[in-house]
Structures are given as structure tokens and as C-alpha cells.
Amino acid sequence: MSTRPPSMRDVASRAGVSLSTVSRVMRGAPGVAPQVRERVRNAADELSYVVSRNASGLVTGRTGRVSVVVPYLKPWFFGSVLAGISEVLREADLDMLVYQVGDLRPQPGWTRTLPLRRNCDAVITVSMDLSEEECHRLDDVGVPLVLTGQRVPGRASVFIDDQAGAAGATRHLLNLGHTRIAYIGSRGDSWYSGSSMNRLRGYQAAMGKAGLTPWSLIKPPGHEGGEHAMGELLSDLDPPTAVLAEFDDIAMGAHRALRRSGIGVPEAISLMGFDNHEGAAILDLTTVDQSPADIGAAAGRLAVEITEGTRPRDTHLEMPTQIIPRQSTSAPRSVRGLS
Amino acid sequence: MSTRPPSMRDVASRAGVSLSTVSRVMRGAPGVAPQVRERVRNAADELSYVVSRNASGLVTGRTGRVSVVVPYLKPWFFGSVLAGISEVLREADLDMLVYQVGDLRPQPGWTRTLPLRRNCDAVITVSMDLSEEECHRLDDVGVPLVLTGQRVPGRASVFIDDQAGAAGATRHLLNLGHTRIAYIGSRGDSWYSGSSMNRLRGYQAAMGKAGLTPWSLIKPPGHEGGEHAMGELLSDLDPPTAVLAEFDDIAMGAHRALRRSGIGVPEAISLMGFDNHEGAAILDLTTVDQSPADIGAAAGRLAVEITEGTRPRDTHLEMPTQIIPRQSTSAPRSVRGLS
DNA sequence: CTGTTAGCGCCTTCAA
DNA sequence: TTGAAGGCGCTAACAG
Numbered sequence: 001m002s003t004r005p006p007s008m009r010d011v012a013s014r015a016g017v018s019l020s021t022v023s024r025v026m027r028g029a030p031g032v033a034p035q036v037r038e039r040v041r042n043a044a045d046e047l048s049y050v051v052s053r054n055a056s057g058l059v060t061g062r063t064g065r066v067s068v069v070v071p072y073l074k075p076w077f078f079g080s081v082l083a084g085i086s087e088v089l090r091e092a093d094l095d096m097l098v099y100q101v102g103d104l105r106p107q108p109g110w111t112r113t114l115p116l117r118r119n120c121d122a123v124i125t126v127s128m129d130l131s132e133e134e135c136h137r138l139d140d141v142g143v144p145l146v147l148t149g150q151r152v153p154g155r156a157s158v159f160i161d162d163q164a165g166a167a168g169a170t171r172h173l174l175n176l177g178h179t180r181i182a183y184i185g186s187r188g189d190s191w192y193s194g195s196s197m198n199r200l201r202g203y204q205a206a207m208g209k210a211g212l213t214p215w216s217l218i219k220p221p222g223h224e225g226g227e228h229a230m231g232e233l234l235s236d237l238d239p240p241t242a243v244l245a246e247f248d249d250i251a252m253g254a255h256r257a258l259r260r261s262g263i264g265v266p267e268a269i270s271l272m273g274f275d276n277h278e279g280a281a282i283l284d285l286t287t288v289d290q291s292p293a294d295i296g297a298a299a300g301r302l303a304v305e306i307t308e309g310t311r312p313r314d315t316h317l318e319m320p321t322q323i324i325p326r327q328s329t330s331a332p333r334s335v336r337g338l339s
Numbered sequence: 340m341s342t343r344p345p346s347m348r349d350v351a352s353r354a355g356v357s358l359s360t361v362s363r364v365m366r367g368a369p370g371v372a373p374q375v376r377e378r379v380r381n382a383a384d385e386l387s388y389v390v391s392r393n394a395s396g397l398v399t400g401r402t403g404r405v406s407v408v409v410p411y412l413k414p415w416f417f418g419s420v421l422a423g424i425s426e427v428l429r430e431a432d433l434d435m436l437v438y439q440v441g442d443l444r445p446q447p448g449w450t451r452t453l454p455l456r457r458n459c460d461a462v463i464t465v466s467m468d469l470s471e472e473e474c475h476r477l478d479d480v481g482v483p484l485v486l487t488g489q490r491v492p493g494r495a496s497v498f499i500d501d502q503a504g505a506a507g508a509t510r511h512l513l514n515l516g517h518t519r520i521a522y523i524g525s526r527g528d529s530w531y532s533g534s535s536m537n538r539l540r541g542y543q544a545a546m547g548k549a550g551l552t553p554w555s556l557i558k559p560p561g562h563e564g565g566e567h568a569m570g571e572l573l574s575d576l577d578p579p580t581a582v583l584a585e586f587d588d589i590a591m592g593a594h595r596a597l598r599r600s601g602i603g604v605p606e607a608i609s610l611m612g613f614d615n616h617e618g619a620a621i622l623d624l625t626t627v628d629q630s631p632a633d634i635g636a637a638a639g640r641l642a643v644e645i646t647e648g649t650r651p652r653d654t655h656l657e658m659p660t661q662i663i664p665r666q667s668t669s670a671p672r673s674v675r676g677l678s
Numbered sequence: 679c680t681g682t683t684a685g686c687g688c689c690t691t692c693a694a
Numbered sequence: 695t696t697g698a699a700g701g702c703g704c705t706a707a708c709a710g
Binding site (some may be wrong): 004005051052053054055058063064065073074076078079082083087095096097098099100112119142223252256278279281284293 | 390392396436437
């Protein structure tokens with residue numbers, strides 16, 4: 001059972017050539033006669049031999065692996081990002097290591113618990129909202145770093161303009177004729193994430209420019225937060241006619257509260273999310289699309305270029321967002337009556 | 340920039356000991372004086388040295404890595420399974436390689452394109468529905484295999500009893516008083532997946548036992564399928580009073596069709612899914628829970644045990660399923676009227 | 679308890 | 695175009 005798998009030596013003797021020749025063939029290096037090349041290929045196939053990345057990496061100093069660090073693996077968003085990264089890496093013949101650090105994040109030394117050094121050629125962080133210090137710690141492992149979900153000057157990073165996206169969403173509601181537009185945002189236990197802050201700012205800015213007073217509720221993340229917030233809004237003396245949620249999960253919770261209260265969407269209240277969660281399509285929820293797979297692919301490409309030594313010309317990639325209009329938003333009743 | 344990272348030699352000379360001693364300390368091997376151990380630890384810390392898995396693996400024959408093979412990365416299900424696997428592997432100090440093979444699956448030799456051999460200690464497949472032949476091909480790479488999402492006699496595998504789950508779901512609807520219960524299933528381009536088949540069978544069996552005629556529609560997977568199927572059902576002369584979907588995505592599509600048609604759930608039609616998708620909670624959809632994270636954790640544990648040489652006592656793990664009653668199912672109107 | 683030695687499988691010189 | 699020799703960083707025997 002546990003007999004050692006075939007090594008290059010086995011292939012060499014089977015093909016009747018030397019180790020170096022097999023090595024050259026397997027790497028696709030030039031300087032081997034076509035016939036010999038063929039013979040070696042066959043021998044390798046028959047033994048179903050593959051090169052040990054371990055051993056080759058030992059010599060070349062490259063591991064052929066890229067680490068992806070995510071806070072959590074369950075939310076749909078991360079799966080999509082990983083899918084994008086995965087495809088790019090496969091094409092570049094790199095393997096993808098995945099580390100979920102969510103629970104150990106609070107520990108100050110979490111970066112050291114990852115066996116990154118010497119075990120991968122690059123690190124991609126996904127929406128980790130890294131502090132300056134954390135970035136430095138990761139730098140210390142001596143592996144190139146690509147960030148996603150946050151914009152950090154001077155570092156390879158892929159991100160969206162959350163502020164512009166939220167402002168655009170707000171304008172969409174303004175354009176429909178709404179003036180009483182509430183915003184439901186989120187805050188973790190101890191801090192705002194950068195993207196939370198930026199989306200809130202975008203909403204506030206758009207409202208301000210329209211001469212309206214922002215009206216925002218901040219809740220713990222998740223759809224429960226949306227549900228509670230919507231409850232509060234519905235108990236207001238003069239409830240909003242439109243609600244923008246920081247992300248779709250929140251919007252979906254709000255949607256549930258409305259459904260349970262028998263309040264029509266968008267007849268009574270327009271509802272808009274952010275992210276284009278797959279559930280948003282099912283709820284016919286108007287939202288802002290950021291395509292995570294594209295973000296992943298872009299980050300993957302950066303990582304590949306960096307590991308291959310070709311300095312990418314632009315290491316700062318701002319990805320576009322796009323409003324997806326669906327049936328959860330419409331003009332407010334008053335305006336509709338007039339038109 | 341690209342100066343070689345510190346090696347064991349650097350640590351050894353800094354601590355004033357030999358390579359073996361450093362090795363022993365780093366591995367936690369016994370036989371080192373506490374003082375010396377401490378001294379080595381410090382030296383390693385100061386250099387922020389970590390052992391190269393590459394090099395140690397070359398000697399031990401173990402890589403410290405487990406490969407996880409998934410068809411796709413985007414669907415929520417796989418993220419949850421990965422989360423479960425990830426935690427278990429981290430505790431065992433193993434790294435997780437992830438391969439998404441969806442698109443290249445049709446090619447007969449896809450198993451060979453994965454650089455599995457010599458690059459990991461075990462392979463976990465997630466809902467890959469492997470054929471006997473594919474299993475053999477993977478065996479050929481000489482790495483222990485753990486399957487999830489399918490029951491294969493004689494192989495380490497983690498699975499749920501789809502048939503029993505679907506039968507239970509059907510009985511739930513029967514118990515509520517429904518008799519006209521339709522089933523919406525899915526089929527890929529060319530074949531049923533094993534779990535699709537089993538769920539359909541479970542439904543059919545439960546209906547048969549109740550003396551009722553099964554009524555099933557088979558569509559392409561995804562929520563569109565559910566939407567179309569529901570359209571068909573609604574255009575029937577005598578529509579069903581309850582619908583069971585093979586999985587939540589389908590149910591969510593059906594739910595959307597009902598919502599758009601203004602048909603009350605569960606007032607007019609009860610709707611039930613399978614999987615406990617997070618969207619199911621938002622739609623208040625009654626469903627059958629299979630907890631993917633637990634499946635992943637169980638598979639991860641099997642993989643760890645196998646790589647560590649401890650033959651697990653049971654390599655065949657059937658995970659429980661559980662009905663989650665929510666507001667999308669109730670007694671049919673006729674029965675309700677009587678009670 | 680500690681150090682020395684000989685590889686693990688491969689790539690990279692260099693020589694033929 | 696091919697082969698032989700040396701070493702990548704580490705562990706596993708052994709010897710002290």
C-alpha cells in the first residue's frame with residue numbers, strides 16, 4: 001500500500017535516459033531530442049508519474065502554491081471569490097491553499113500561526129480589512145501580499161468603490177422620487193469594517209447633496225439586524241418610503257419583516273440591497289452588483305504575475321459596481337399617484 | 340527583497356547548537372534539555388523562522404497537506420463543507436488545498452490533471468458523485484481517498500440518507516393532510532446525480548406507501564427549473580396543494596413563481612425544500628437540514644486519522660438529517676376548514 | 679542529552 | 695543533445 005510512488009529515477013531507467021533528461025522533459029525545458037522527449041513522456045505516463053512539487057520547490061525556491069486567507073468560508077461571497085482565484089491559478093499551474101482565520105483573528109499573533117513562510121509563493125487576503133500592523137506582520141513572512149476588499153496605497157490590492165456604489169444606490173432611490181430614505185448598516189462587535197464605513201458615507205453624501213437628512217440605523221451584521229431595524233423603522237411616526245441596506249443579507253432580513261407585516265414591496269416601501277447575493281434574485285431585490293468572482297480572478301492574476309516576476313503594471317485595481325434594478329424598488333406611492 | 344528566508348542552519352548557529360537539535364525542538368521531539376529548547380525557540384522567533392514543509396516532507400514522505408476536490412466553489416453548500424474541513428485540518432496542523440474541477444470534469448482524464456500525487460497526504464471529494472472508474476483513477480495516485488455526498492461500500496465516505504430524508508419530508512406533508520403532493524427534481528445534462536435519484540425515490544416510496552400516485556417533474560438544476568416547474572403545476576387542471584422540491588434552490592424558484600402569481604404560501608400551496616439553504620430561513624421555507632459543516636468536519640477527521648495511520652474504526656459515516664418546520668407548510672385549505 | 683552522517687527527489691551547474 | 699556531480703532544507707538513523 002504505502003510503497004513509495006515512482007520517482008524521477010524510475011522514469012529515467014524505464015526510458016533509458018539520465019535524470020537530467022527526464023527533468024528537462026518534465027519541465028518543458030529545451031534541448032531534448034523529440035524522440036527522446038516522447039520516450040520519456042511515455043515512461044512517465046505508464047508509471048503515472050508526476051513531479052513532486054516538494055522536491056522541485058526545494059531547489060527552485062518556489063512552491064507552486066498560493067495561499068488565500070479568508071475570515072470565513074461559509075458566506076457565499078467567499079466561495080465566489082475563491083472560484084475566481086481558483087480558475088486563474090489553475091491556468092498558471094499553481095495550487096491554492098485556503099486558510100480560514102475567522103475565529104483566531106482576535107488573537108494578536110494570528111498571522112504567525114499560519115504556516116505561510118516557505119510554503120507558498122504569494123498570499124491573497126480576501127476582505128480581511130487588515131490593519132497596517134497586520135500588513136506588516138504578513139510582510140515579515142517574506143511572501144508577496146495581494147489584498148482584496150480594501151484599498152491600501154502602495155500595496156497590490158483589488159477593491160470596489162463602496163462609497164460610490166452606495167451613493168449610486170441612494171441616487172437610484174432619489175431619482176425614483178423618494179425623499180424619506182432610511183439606511184440600515186452594520187457594525188461588528190468592536191469596529192466598523194472599512195467597507196461598512198464607506199457605504200454609510202456614500203449614502204450620507206448622496207442624501208446631503210440632495211438636501212435631505214440622512215437617517216441611518218446601525219445593527220449587528222446578519223439578516224436579524226435587518227429584521228430588527230425594519231421593525232424600528234415601521235414603528236416610526238412617519239416611516240420611510242424607501243430603505244437601502246448595507247448588504248443583501250440585511251435587506252433580506254428587512255424583506256422578511258415586511259413580508260410578515262403584510263407590507264407590500266415595493267408598493268408601500270421600496271427596498272434595496274448591495275452585493276447581488278443569489279438570494280436577491282429570488283426575492284426580486286434591487287441591488288448593487290460587485291462580482292466577487294471577478295475580484296478573485298483579478299487578485300489571482302496579480303498574484304501570478306508577482307510570483308512570476310513580471311511586475312504587473314497596475315497593482316491597484318478598482319473593480320466596477322453596477323446597479324441591478326429589480327422589482328423591489330419603484331416610485332413612492334405619492335409620486336406614482338401623480339404621474 | 341528575494342533573499343532566501345532563514346533556514347534551520349541560521350537558527351542553529353544563532354542558538355549555538357546543531358541542526359538536529361533545532362530539528363528536534365521544532366518538531367517537539369523529546370530529548371532536548373529545557374534550557375536548550377528555550378534558547379532554540381528564541382532564536383527561531385527572532386528570525387521568525389518556520390520549518391519548510393517542503394523540505395521536511397521530502398524526508399518524511401508526508402506533505403502536511405490534504406486536497407479537497409469540489410465540483411464548484413460558488414454554491415453555499417461547498418463553502419460550508421470547506422469550513423468544516425478547514426477547522427479540523429487546522430487542529431491537526433494540516434494545510435488545505437482546494438481544487439475546483441467543475442469545468443474540466445467532462446474530460447475523461449480530469450483526475451490526472453490534478454497534481455495530487457506526492458503533493459498531499461489525502462484527498463477529500465465533496466459531492467463529486469464519483470463513478471467506480473473515477474474512484475480507481477484516484478486510487479492510482481496512491482493517496483487515501485475520503486468521499487462525501489455519496490455512499491460507496493468499502494470506501495471511507497460521509498453521506499446522508501437522501502432517500503430517508505425525502506421520504507420524511509413527504510410524510511411531513513402527508514401528515515398535514517395533503518394528498519396532491521407534487522415533486523420537483525433536477526437532472527444534469529446527461530445524468531442524474533446519486534442524491535437526485537435517491538431523493539426522488541424517497542418521495543415515490545412515501546407516496547406509494549400512502550396509496551398515492553407520485554407526481555414528479557424533472558427540470559435542469561437551479562432556481563429557474565423550480566420556477567418553470569411551478570408554472571407547469573399551476574396550469575394543471577387540478578393543481579397540487581403541496582410541493583416538495585429536491586433542494587432549496589428549486590424551492591426558492593418555485594416560491595418566486597408563486598409570489599409573482601399572488602398565490603399564498605402556505606395558504607394555497609405548501610412548499611418544502613431540502614438542504615436548509617440560508618435563503619430558506621429568509622423565505623420561511625420548511626426544509627430538511629443536512630449540516631454541511633458537520634459533513635466536512637467528519638470527512639476532515641477521517642482524513643486526519645487515515646494520514647496519521649490510526650485506522651478509524653468506522654469509515655462509513657451516515658450523517659443525520661432533520662426537518663426544519665417553518666411557515667411555508669401547513670394543512671391544506673380543505674382540511675383546515677374542517678378542523 | 680547532543681552532534682554527525684547520509685540521504686529524501688529534484689534542479690542546476692558543468693563537462694562531454 | 696546528453697550525463698554526472700553537487701546541493702536545496704530537512705529528518706532519521708546512528709555515535710558519542
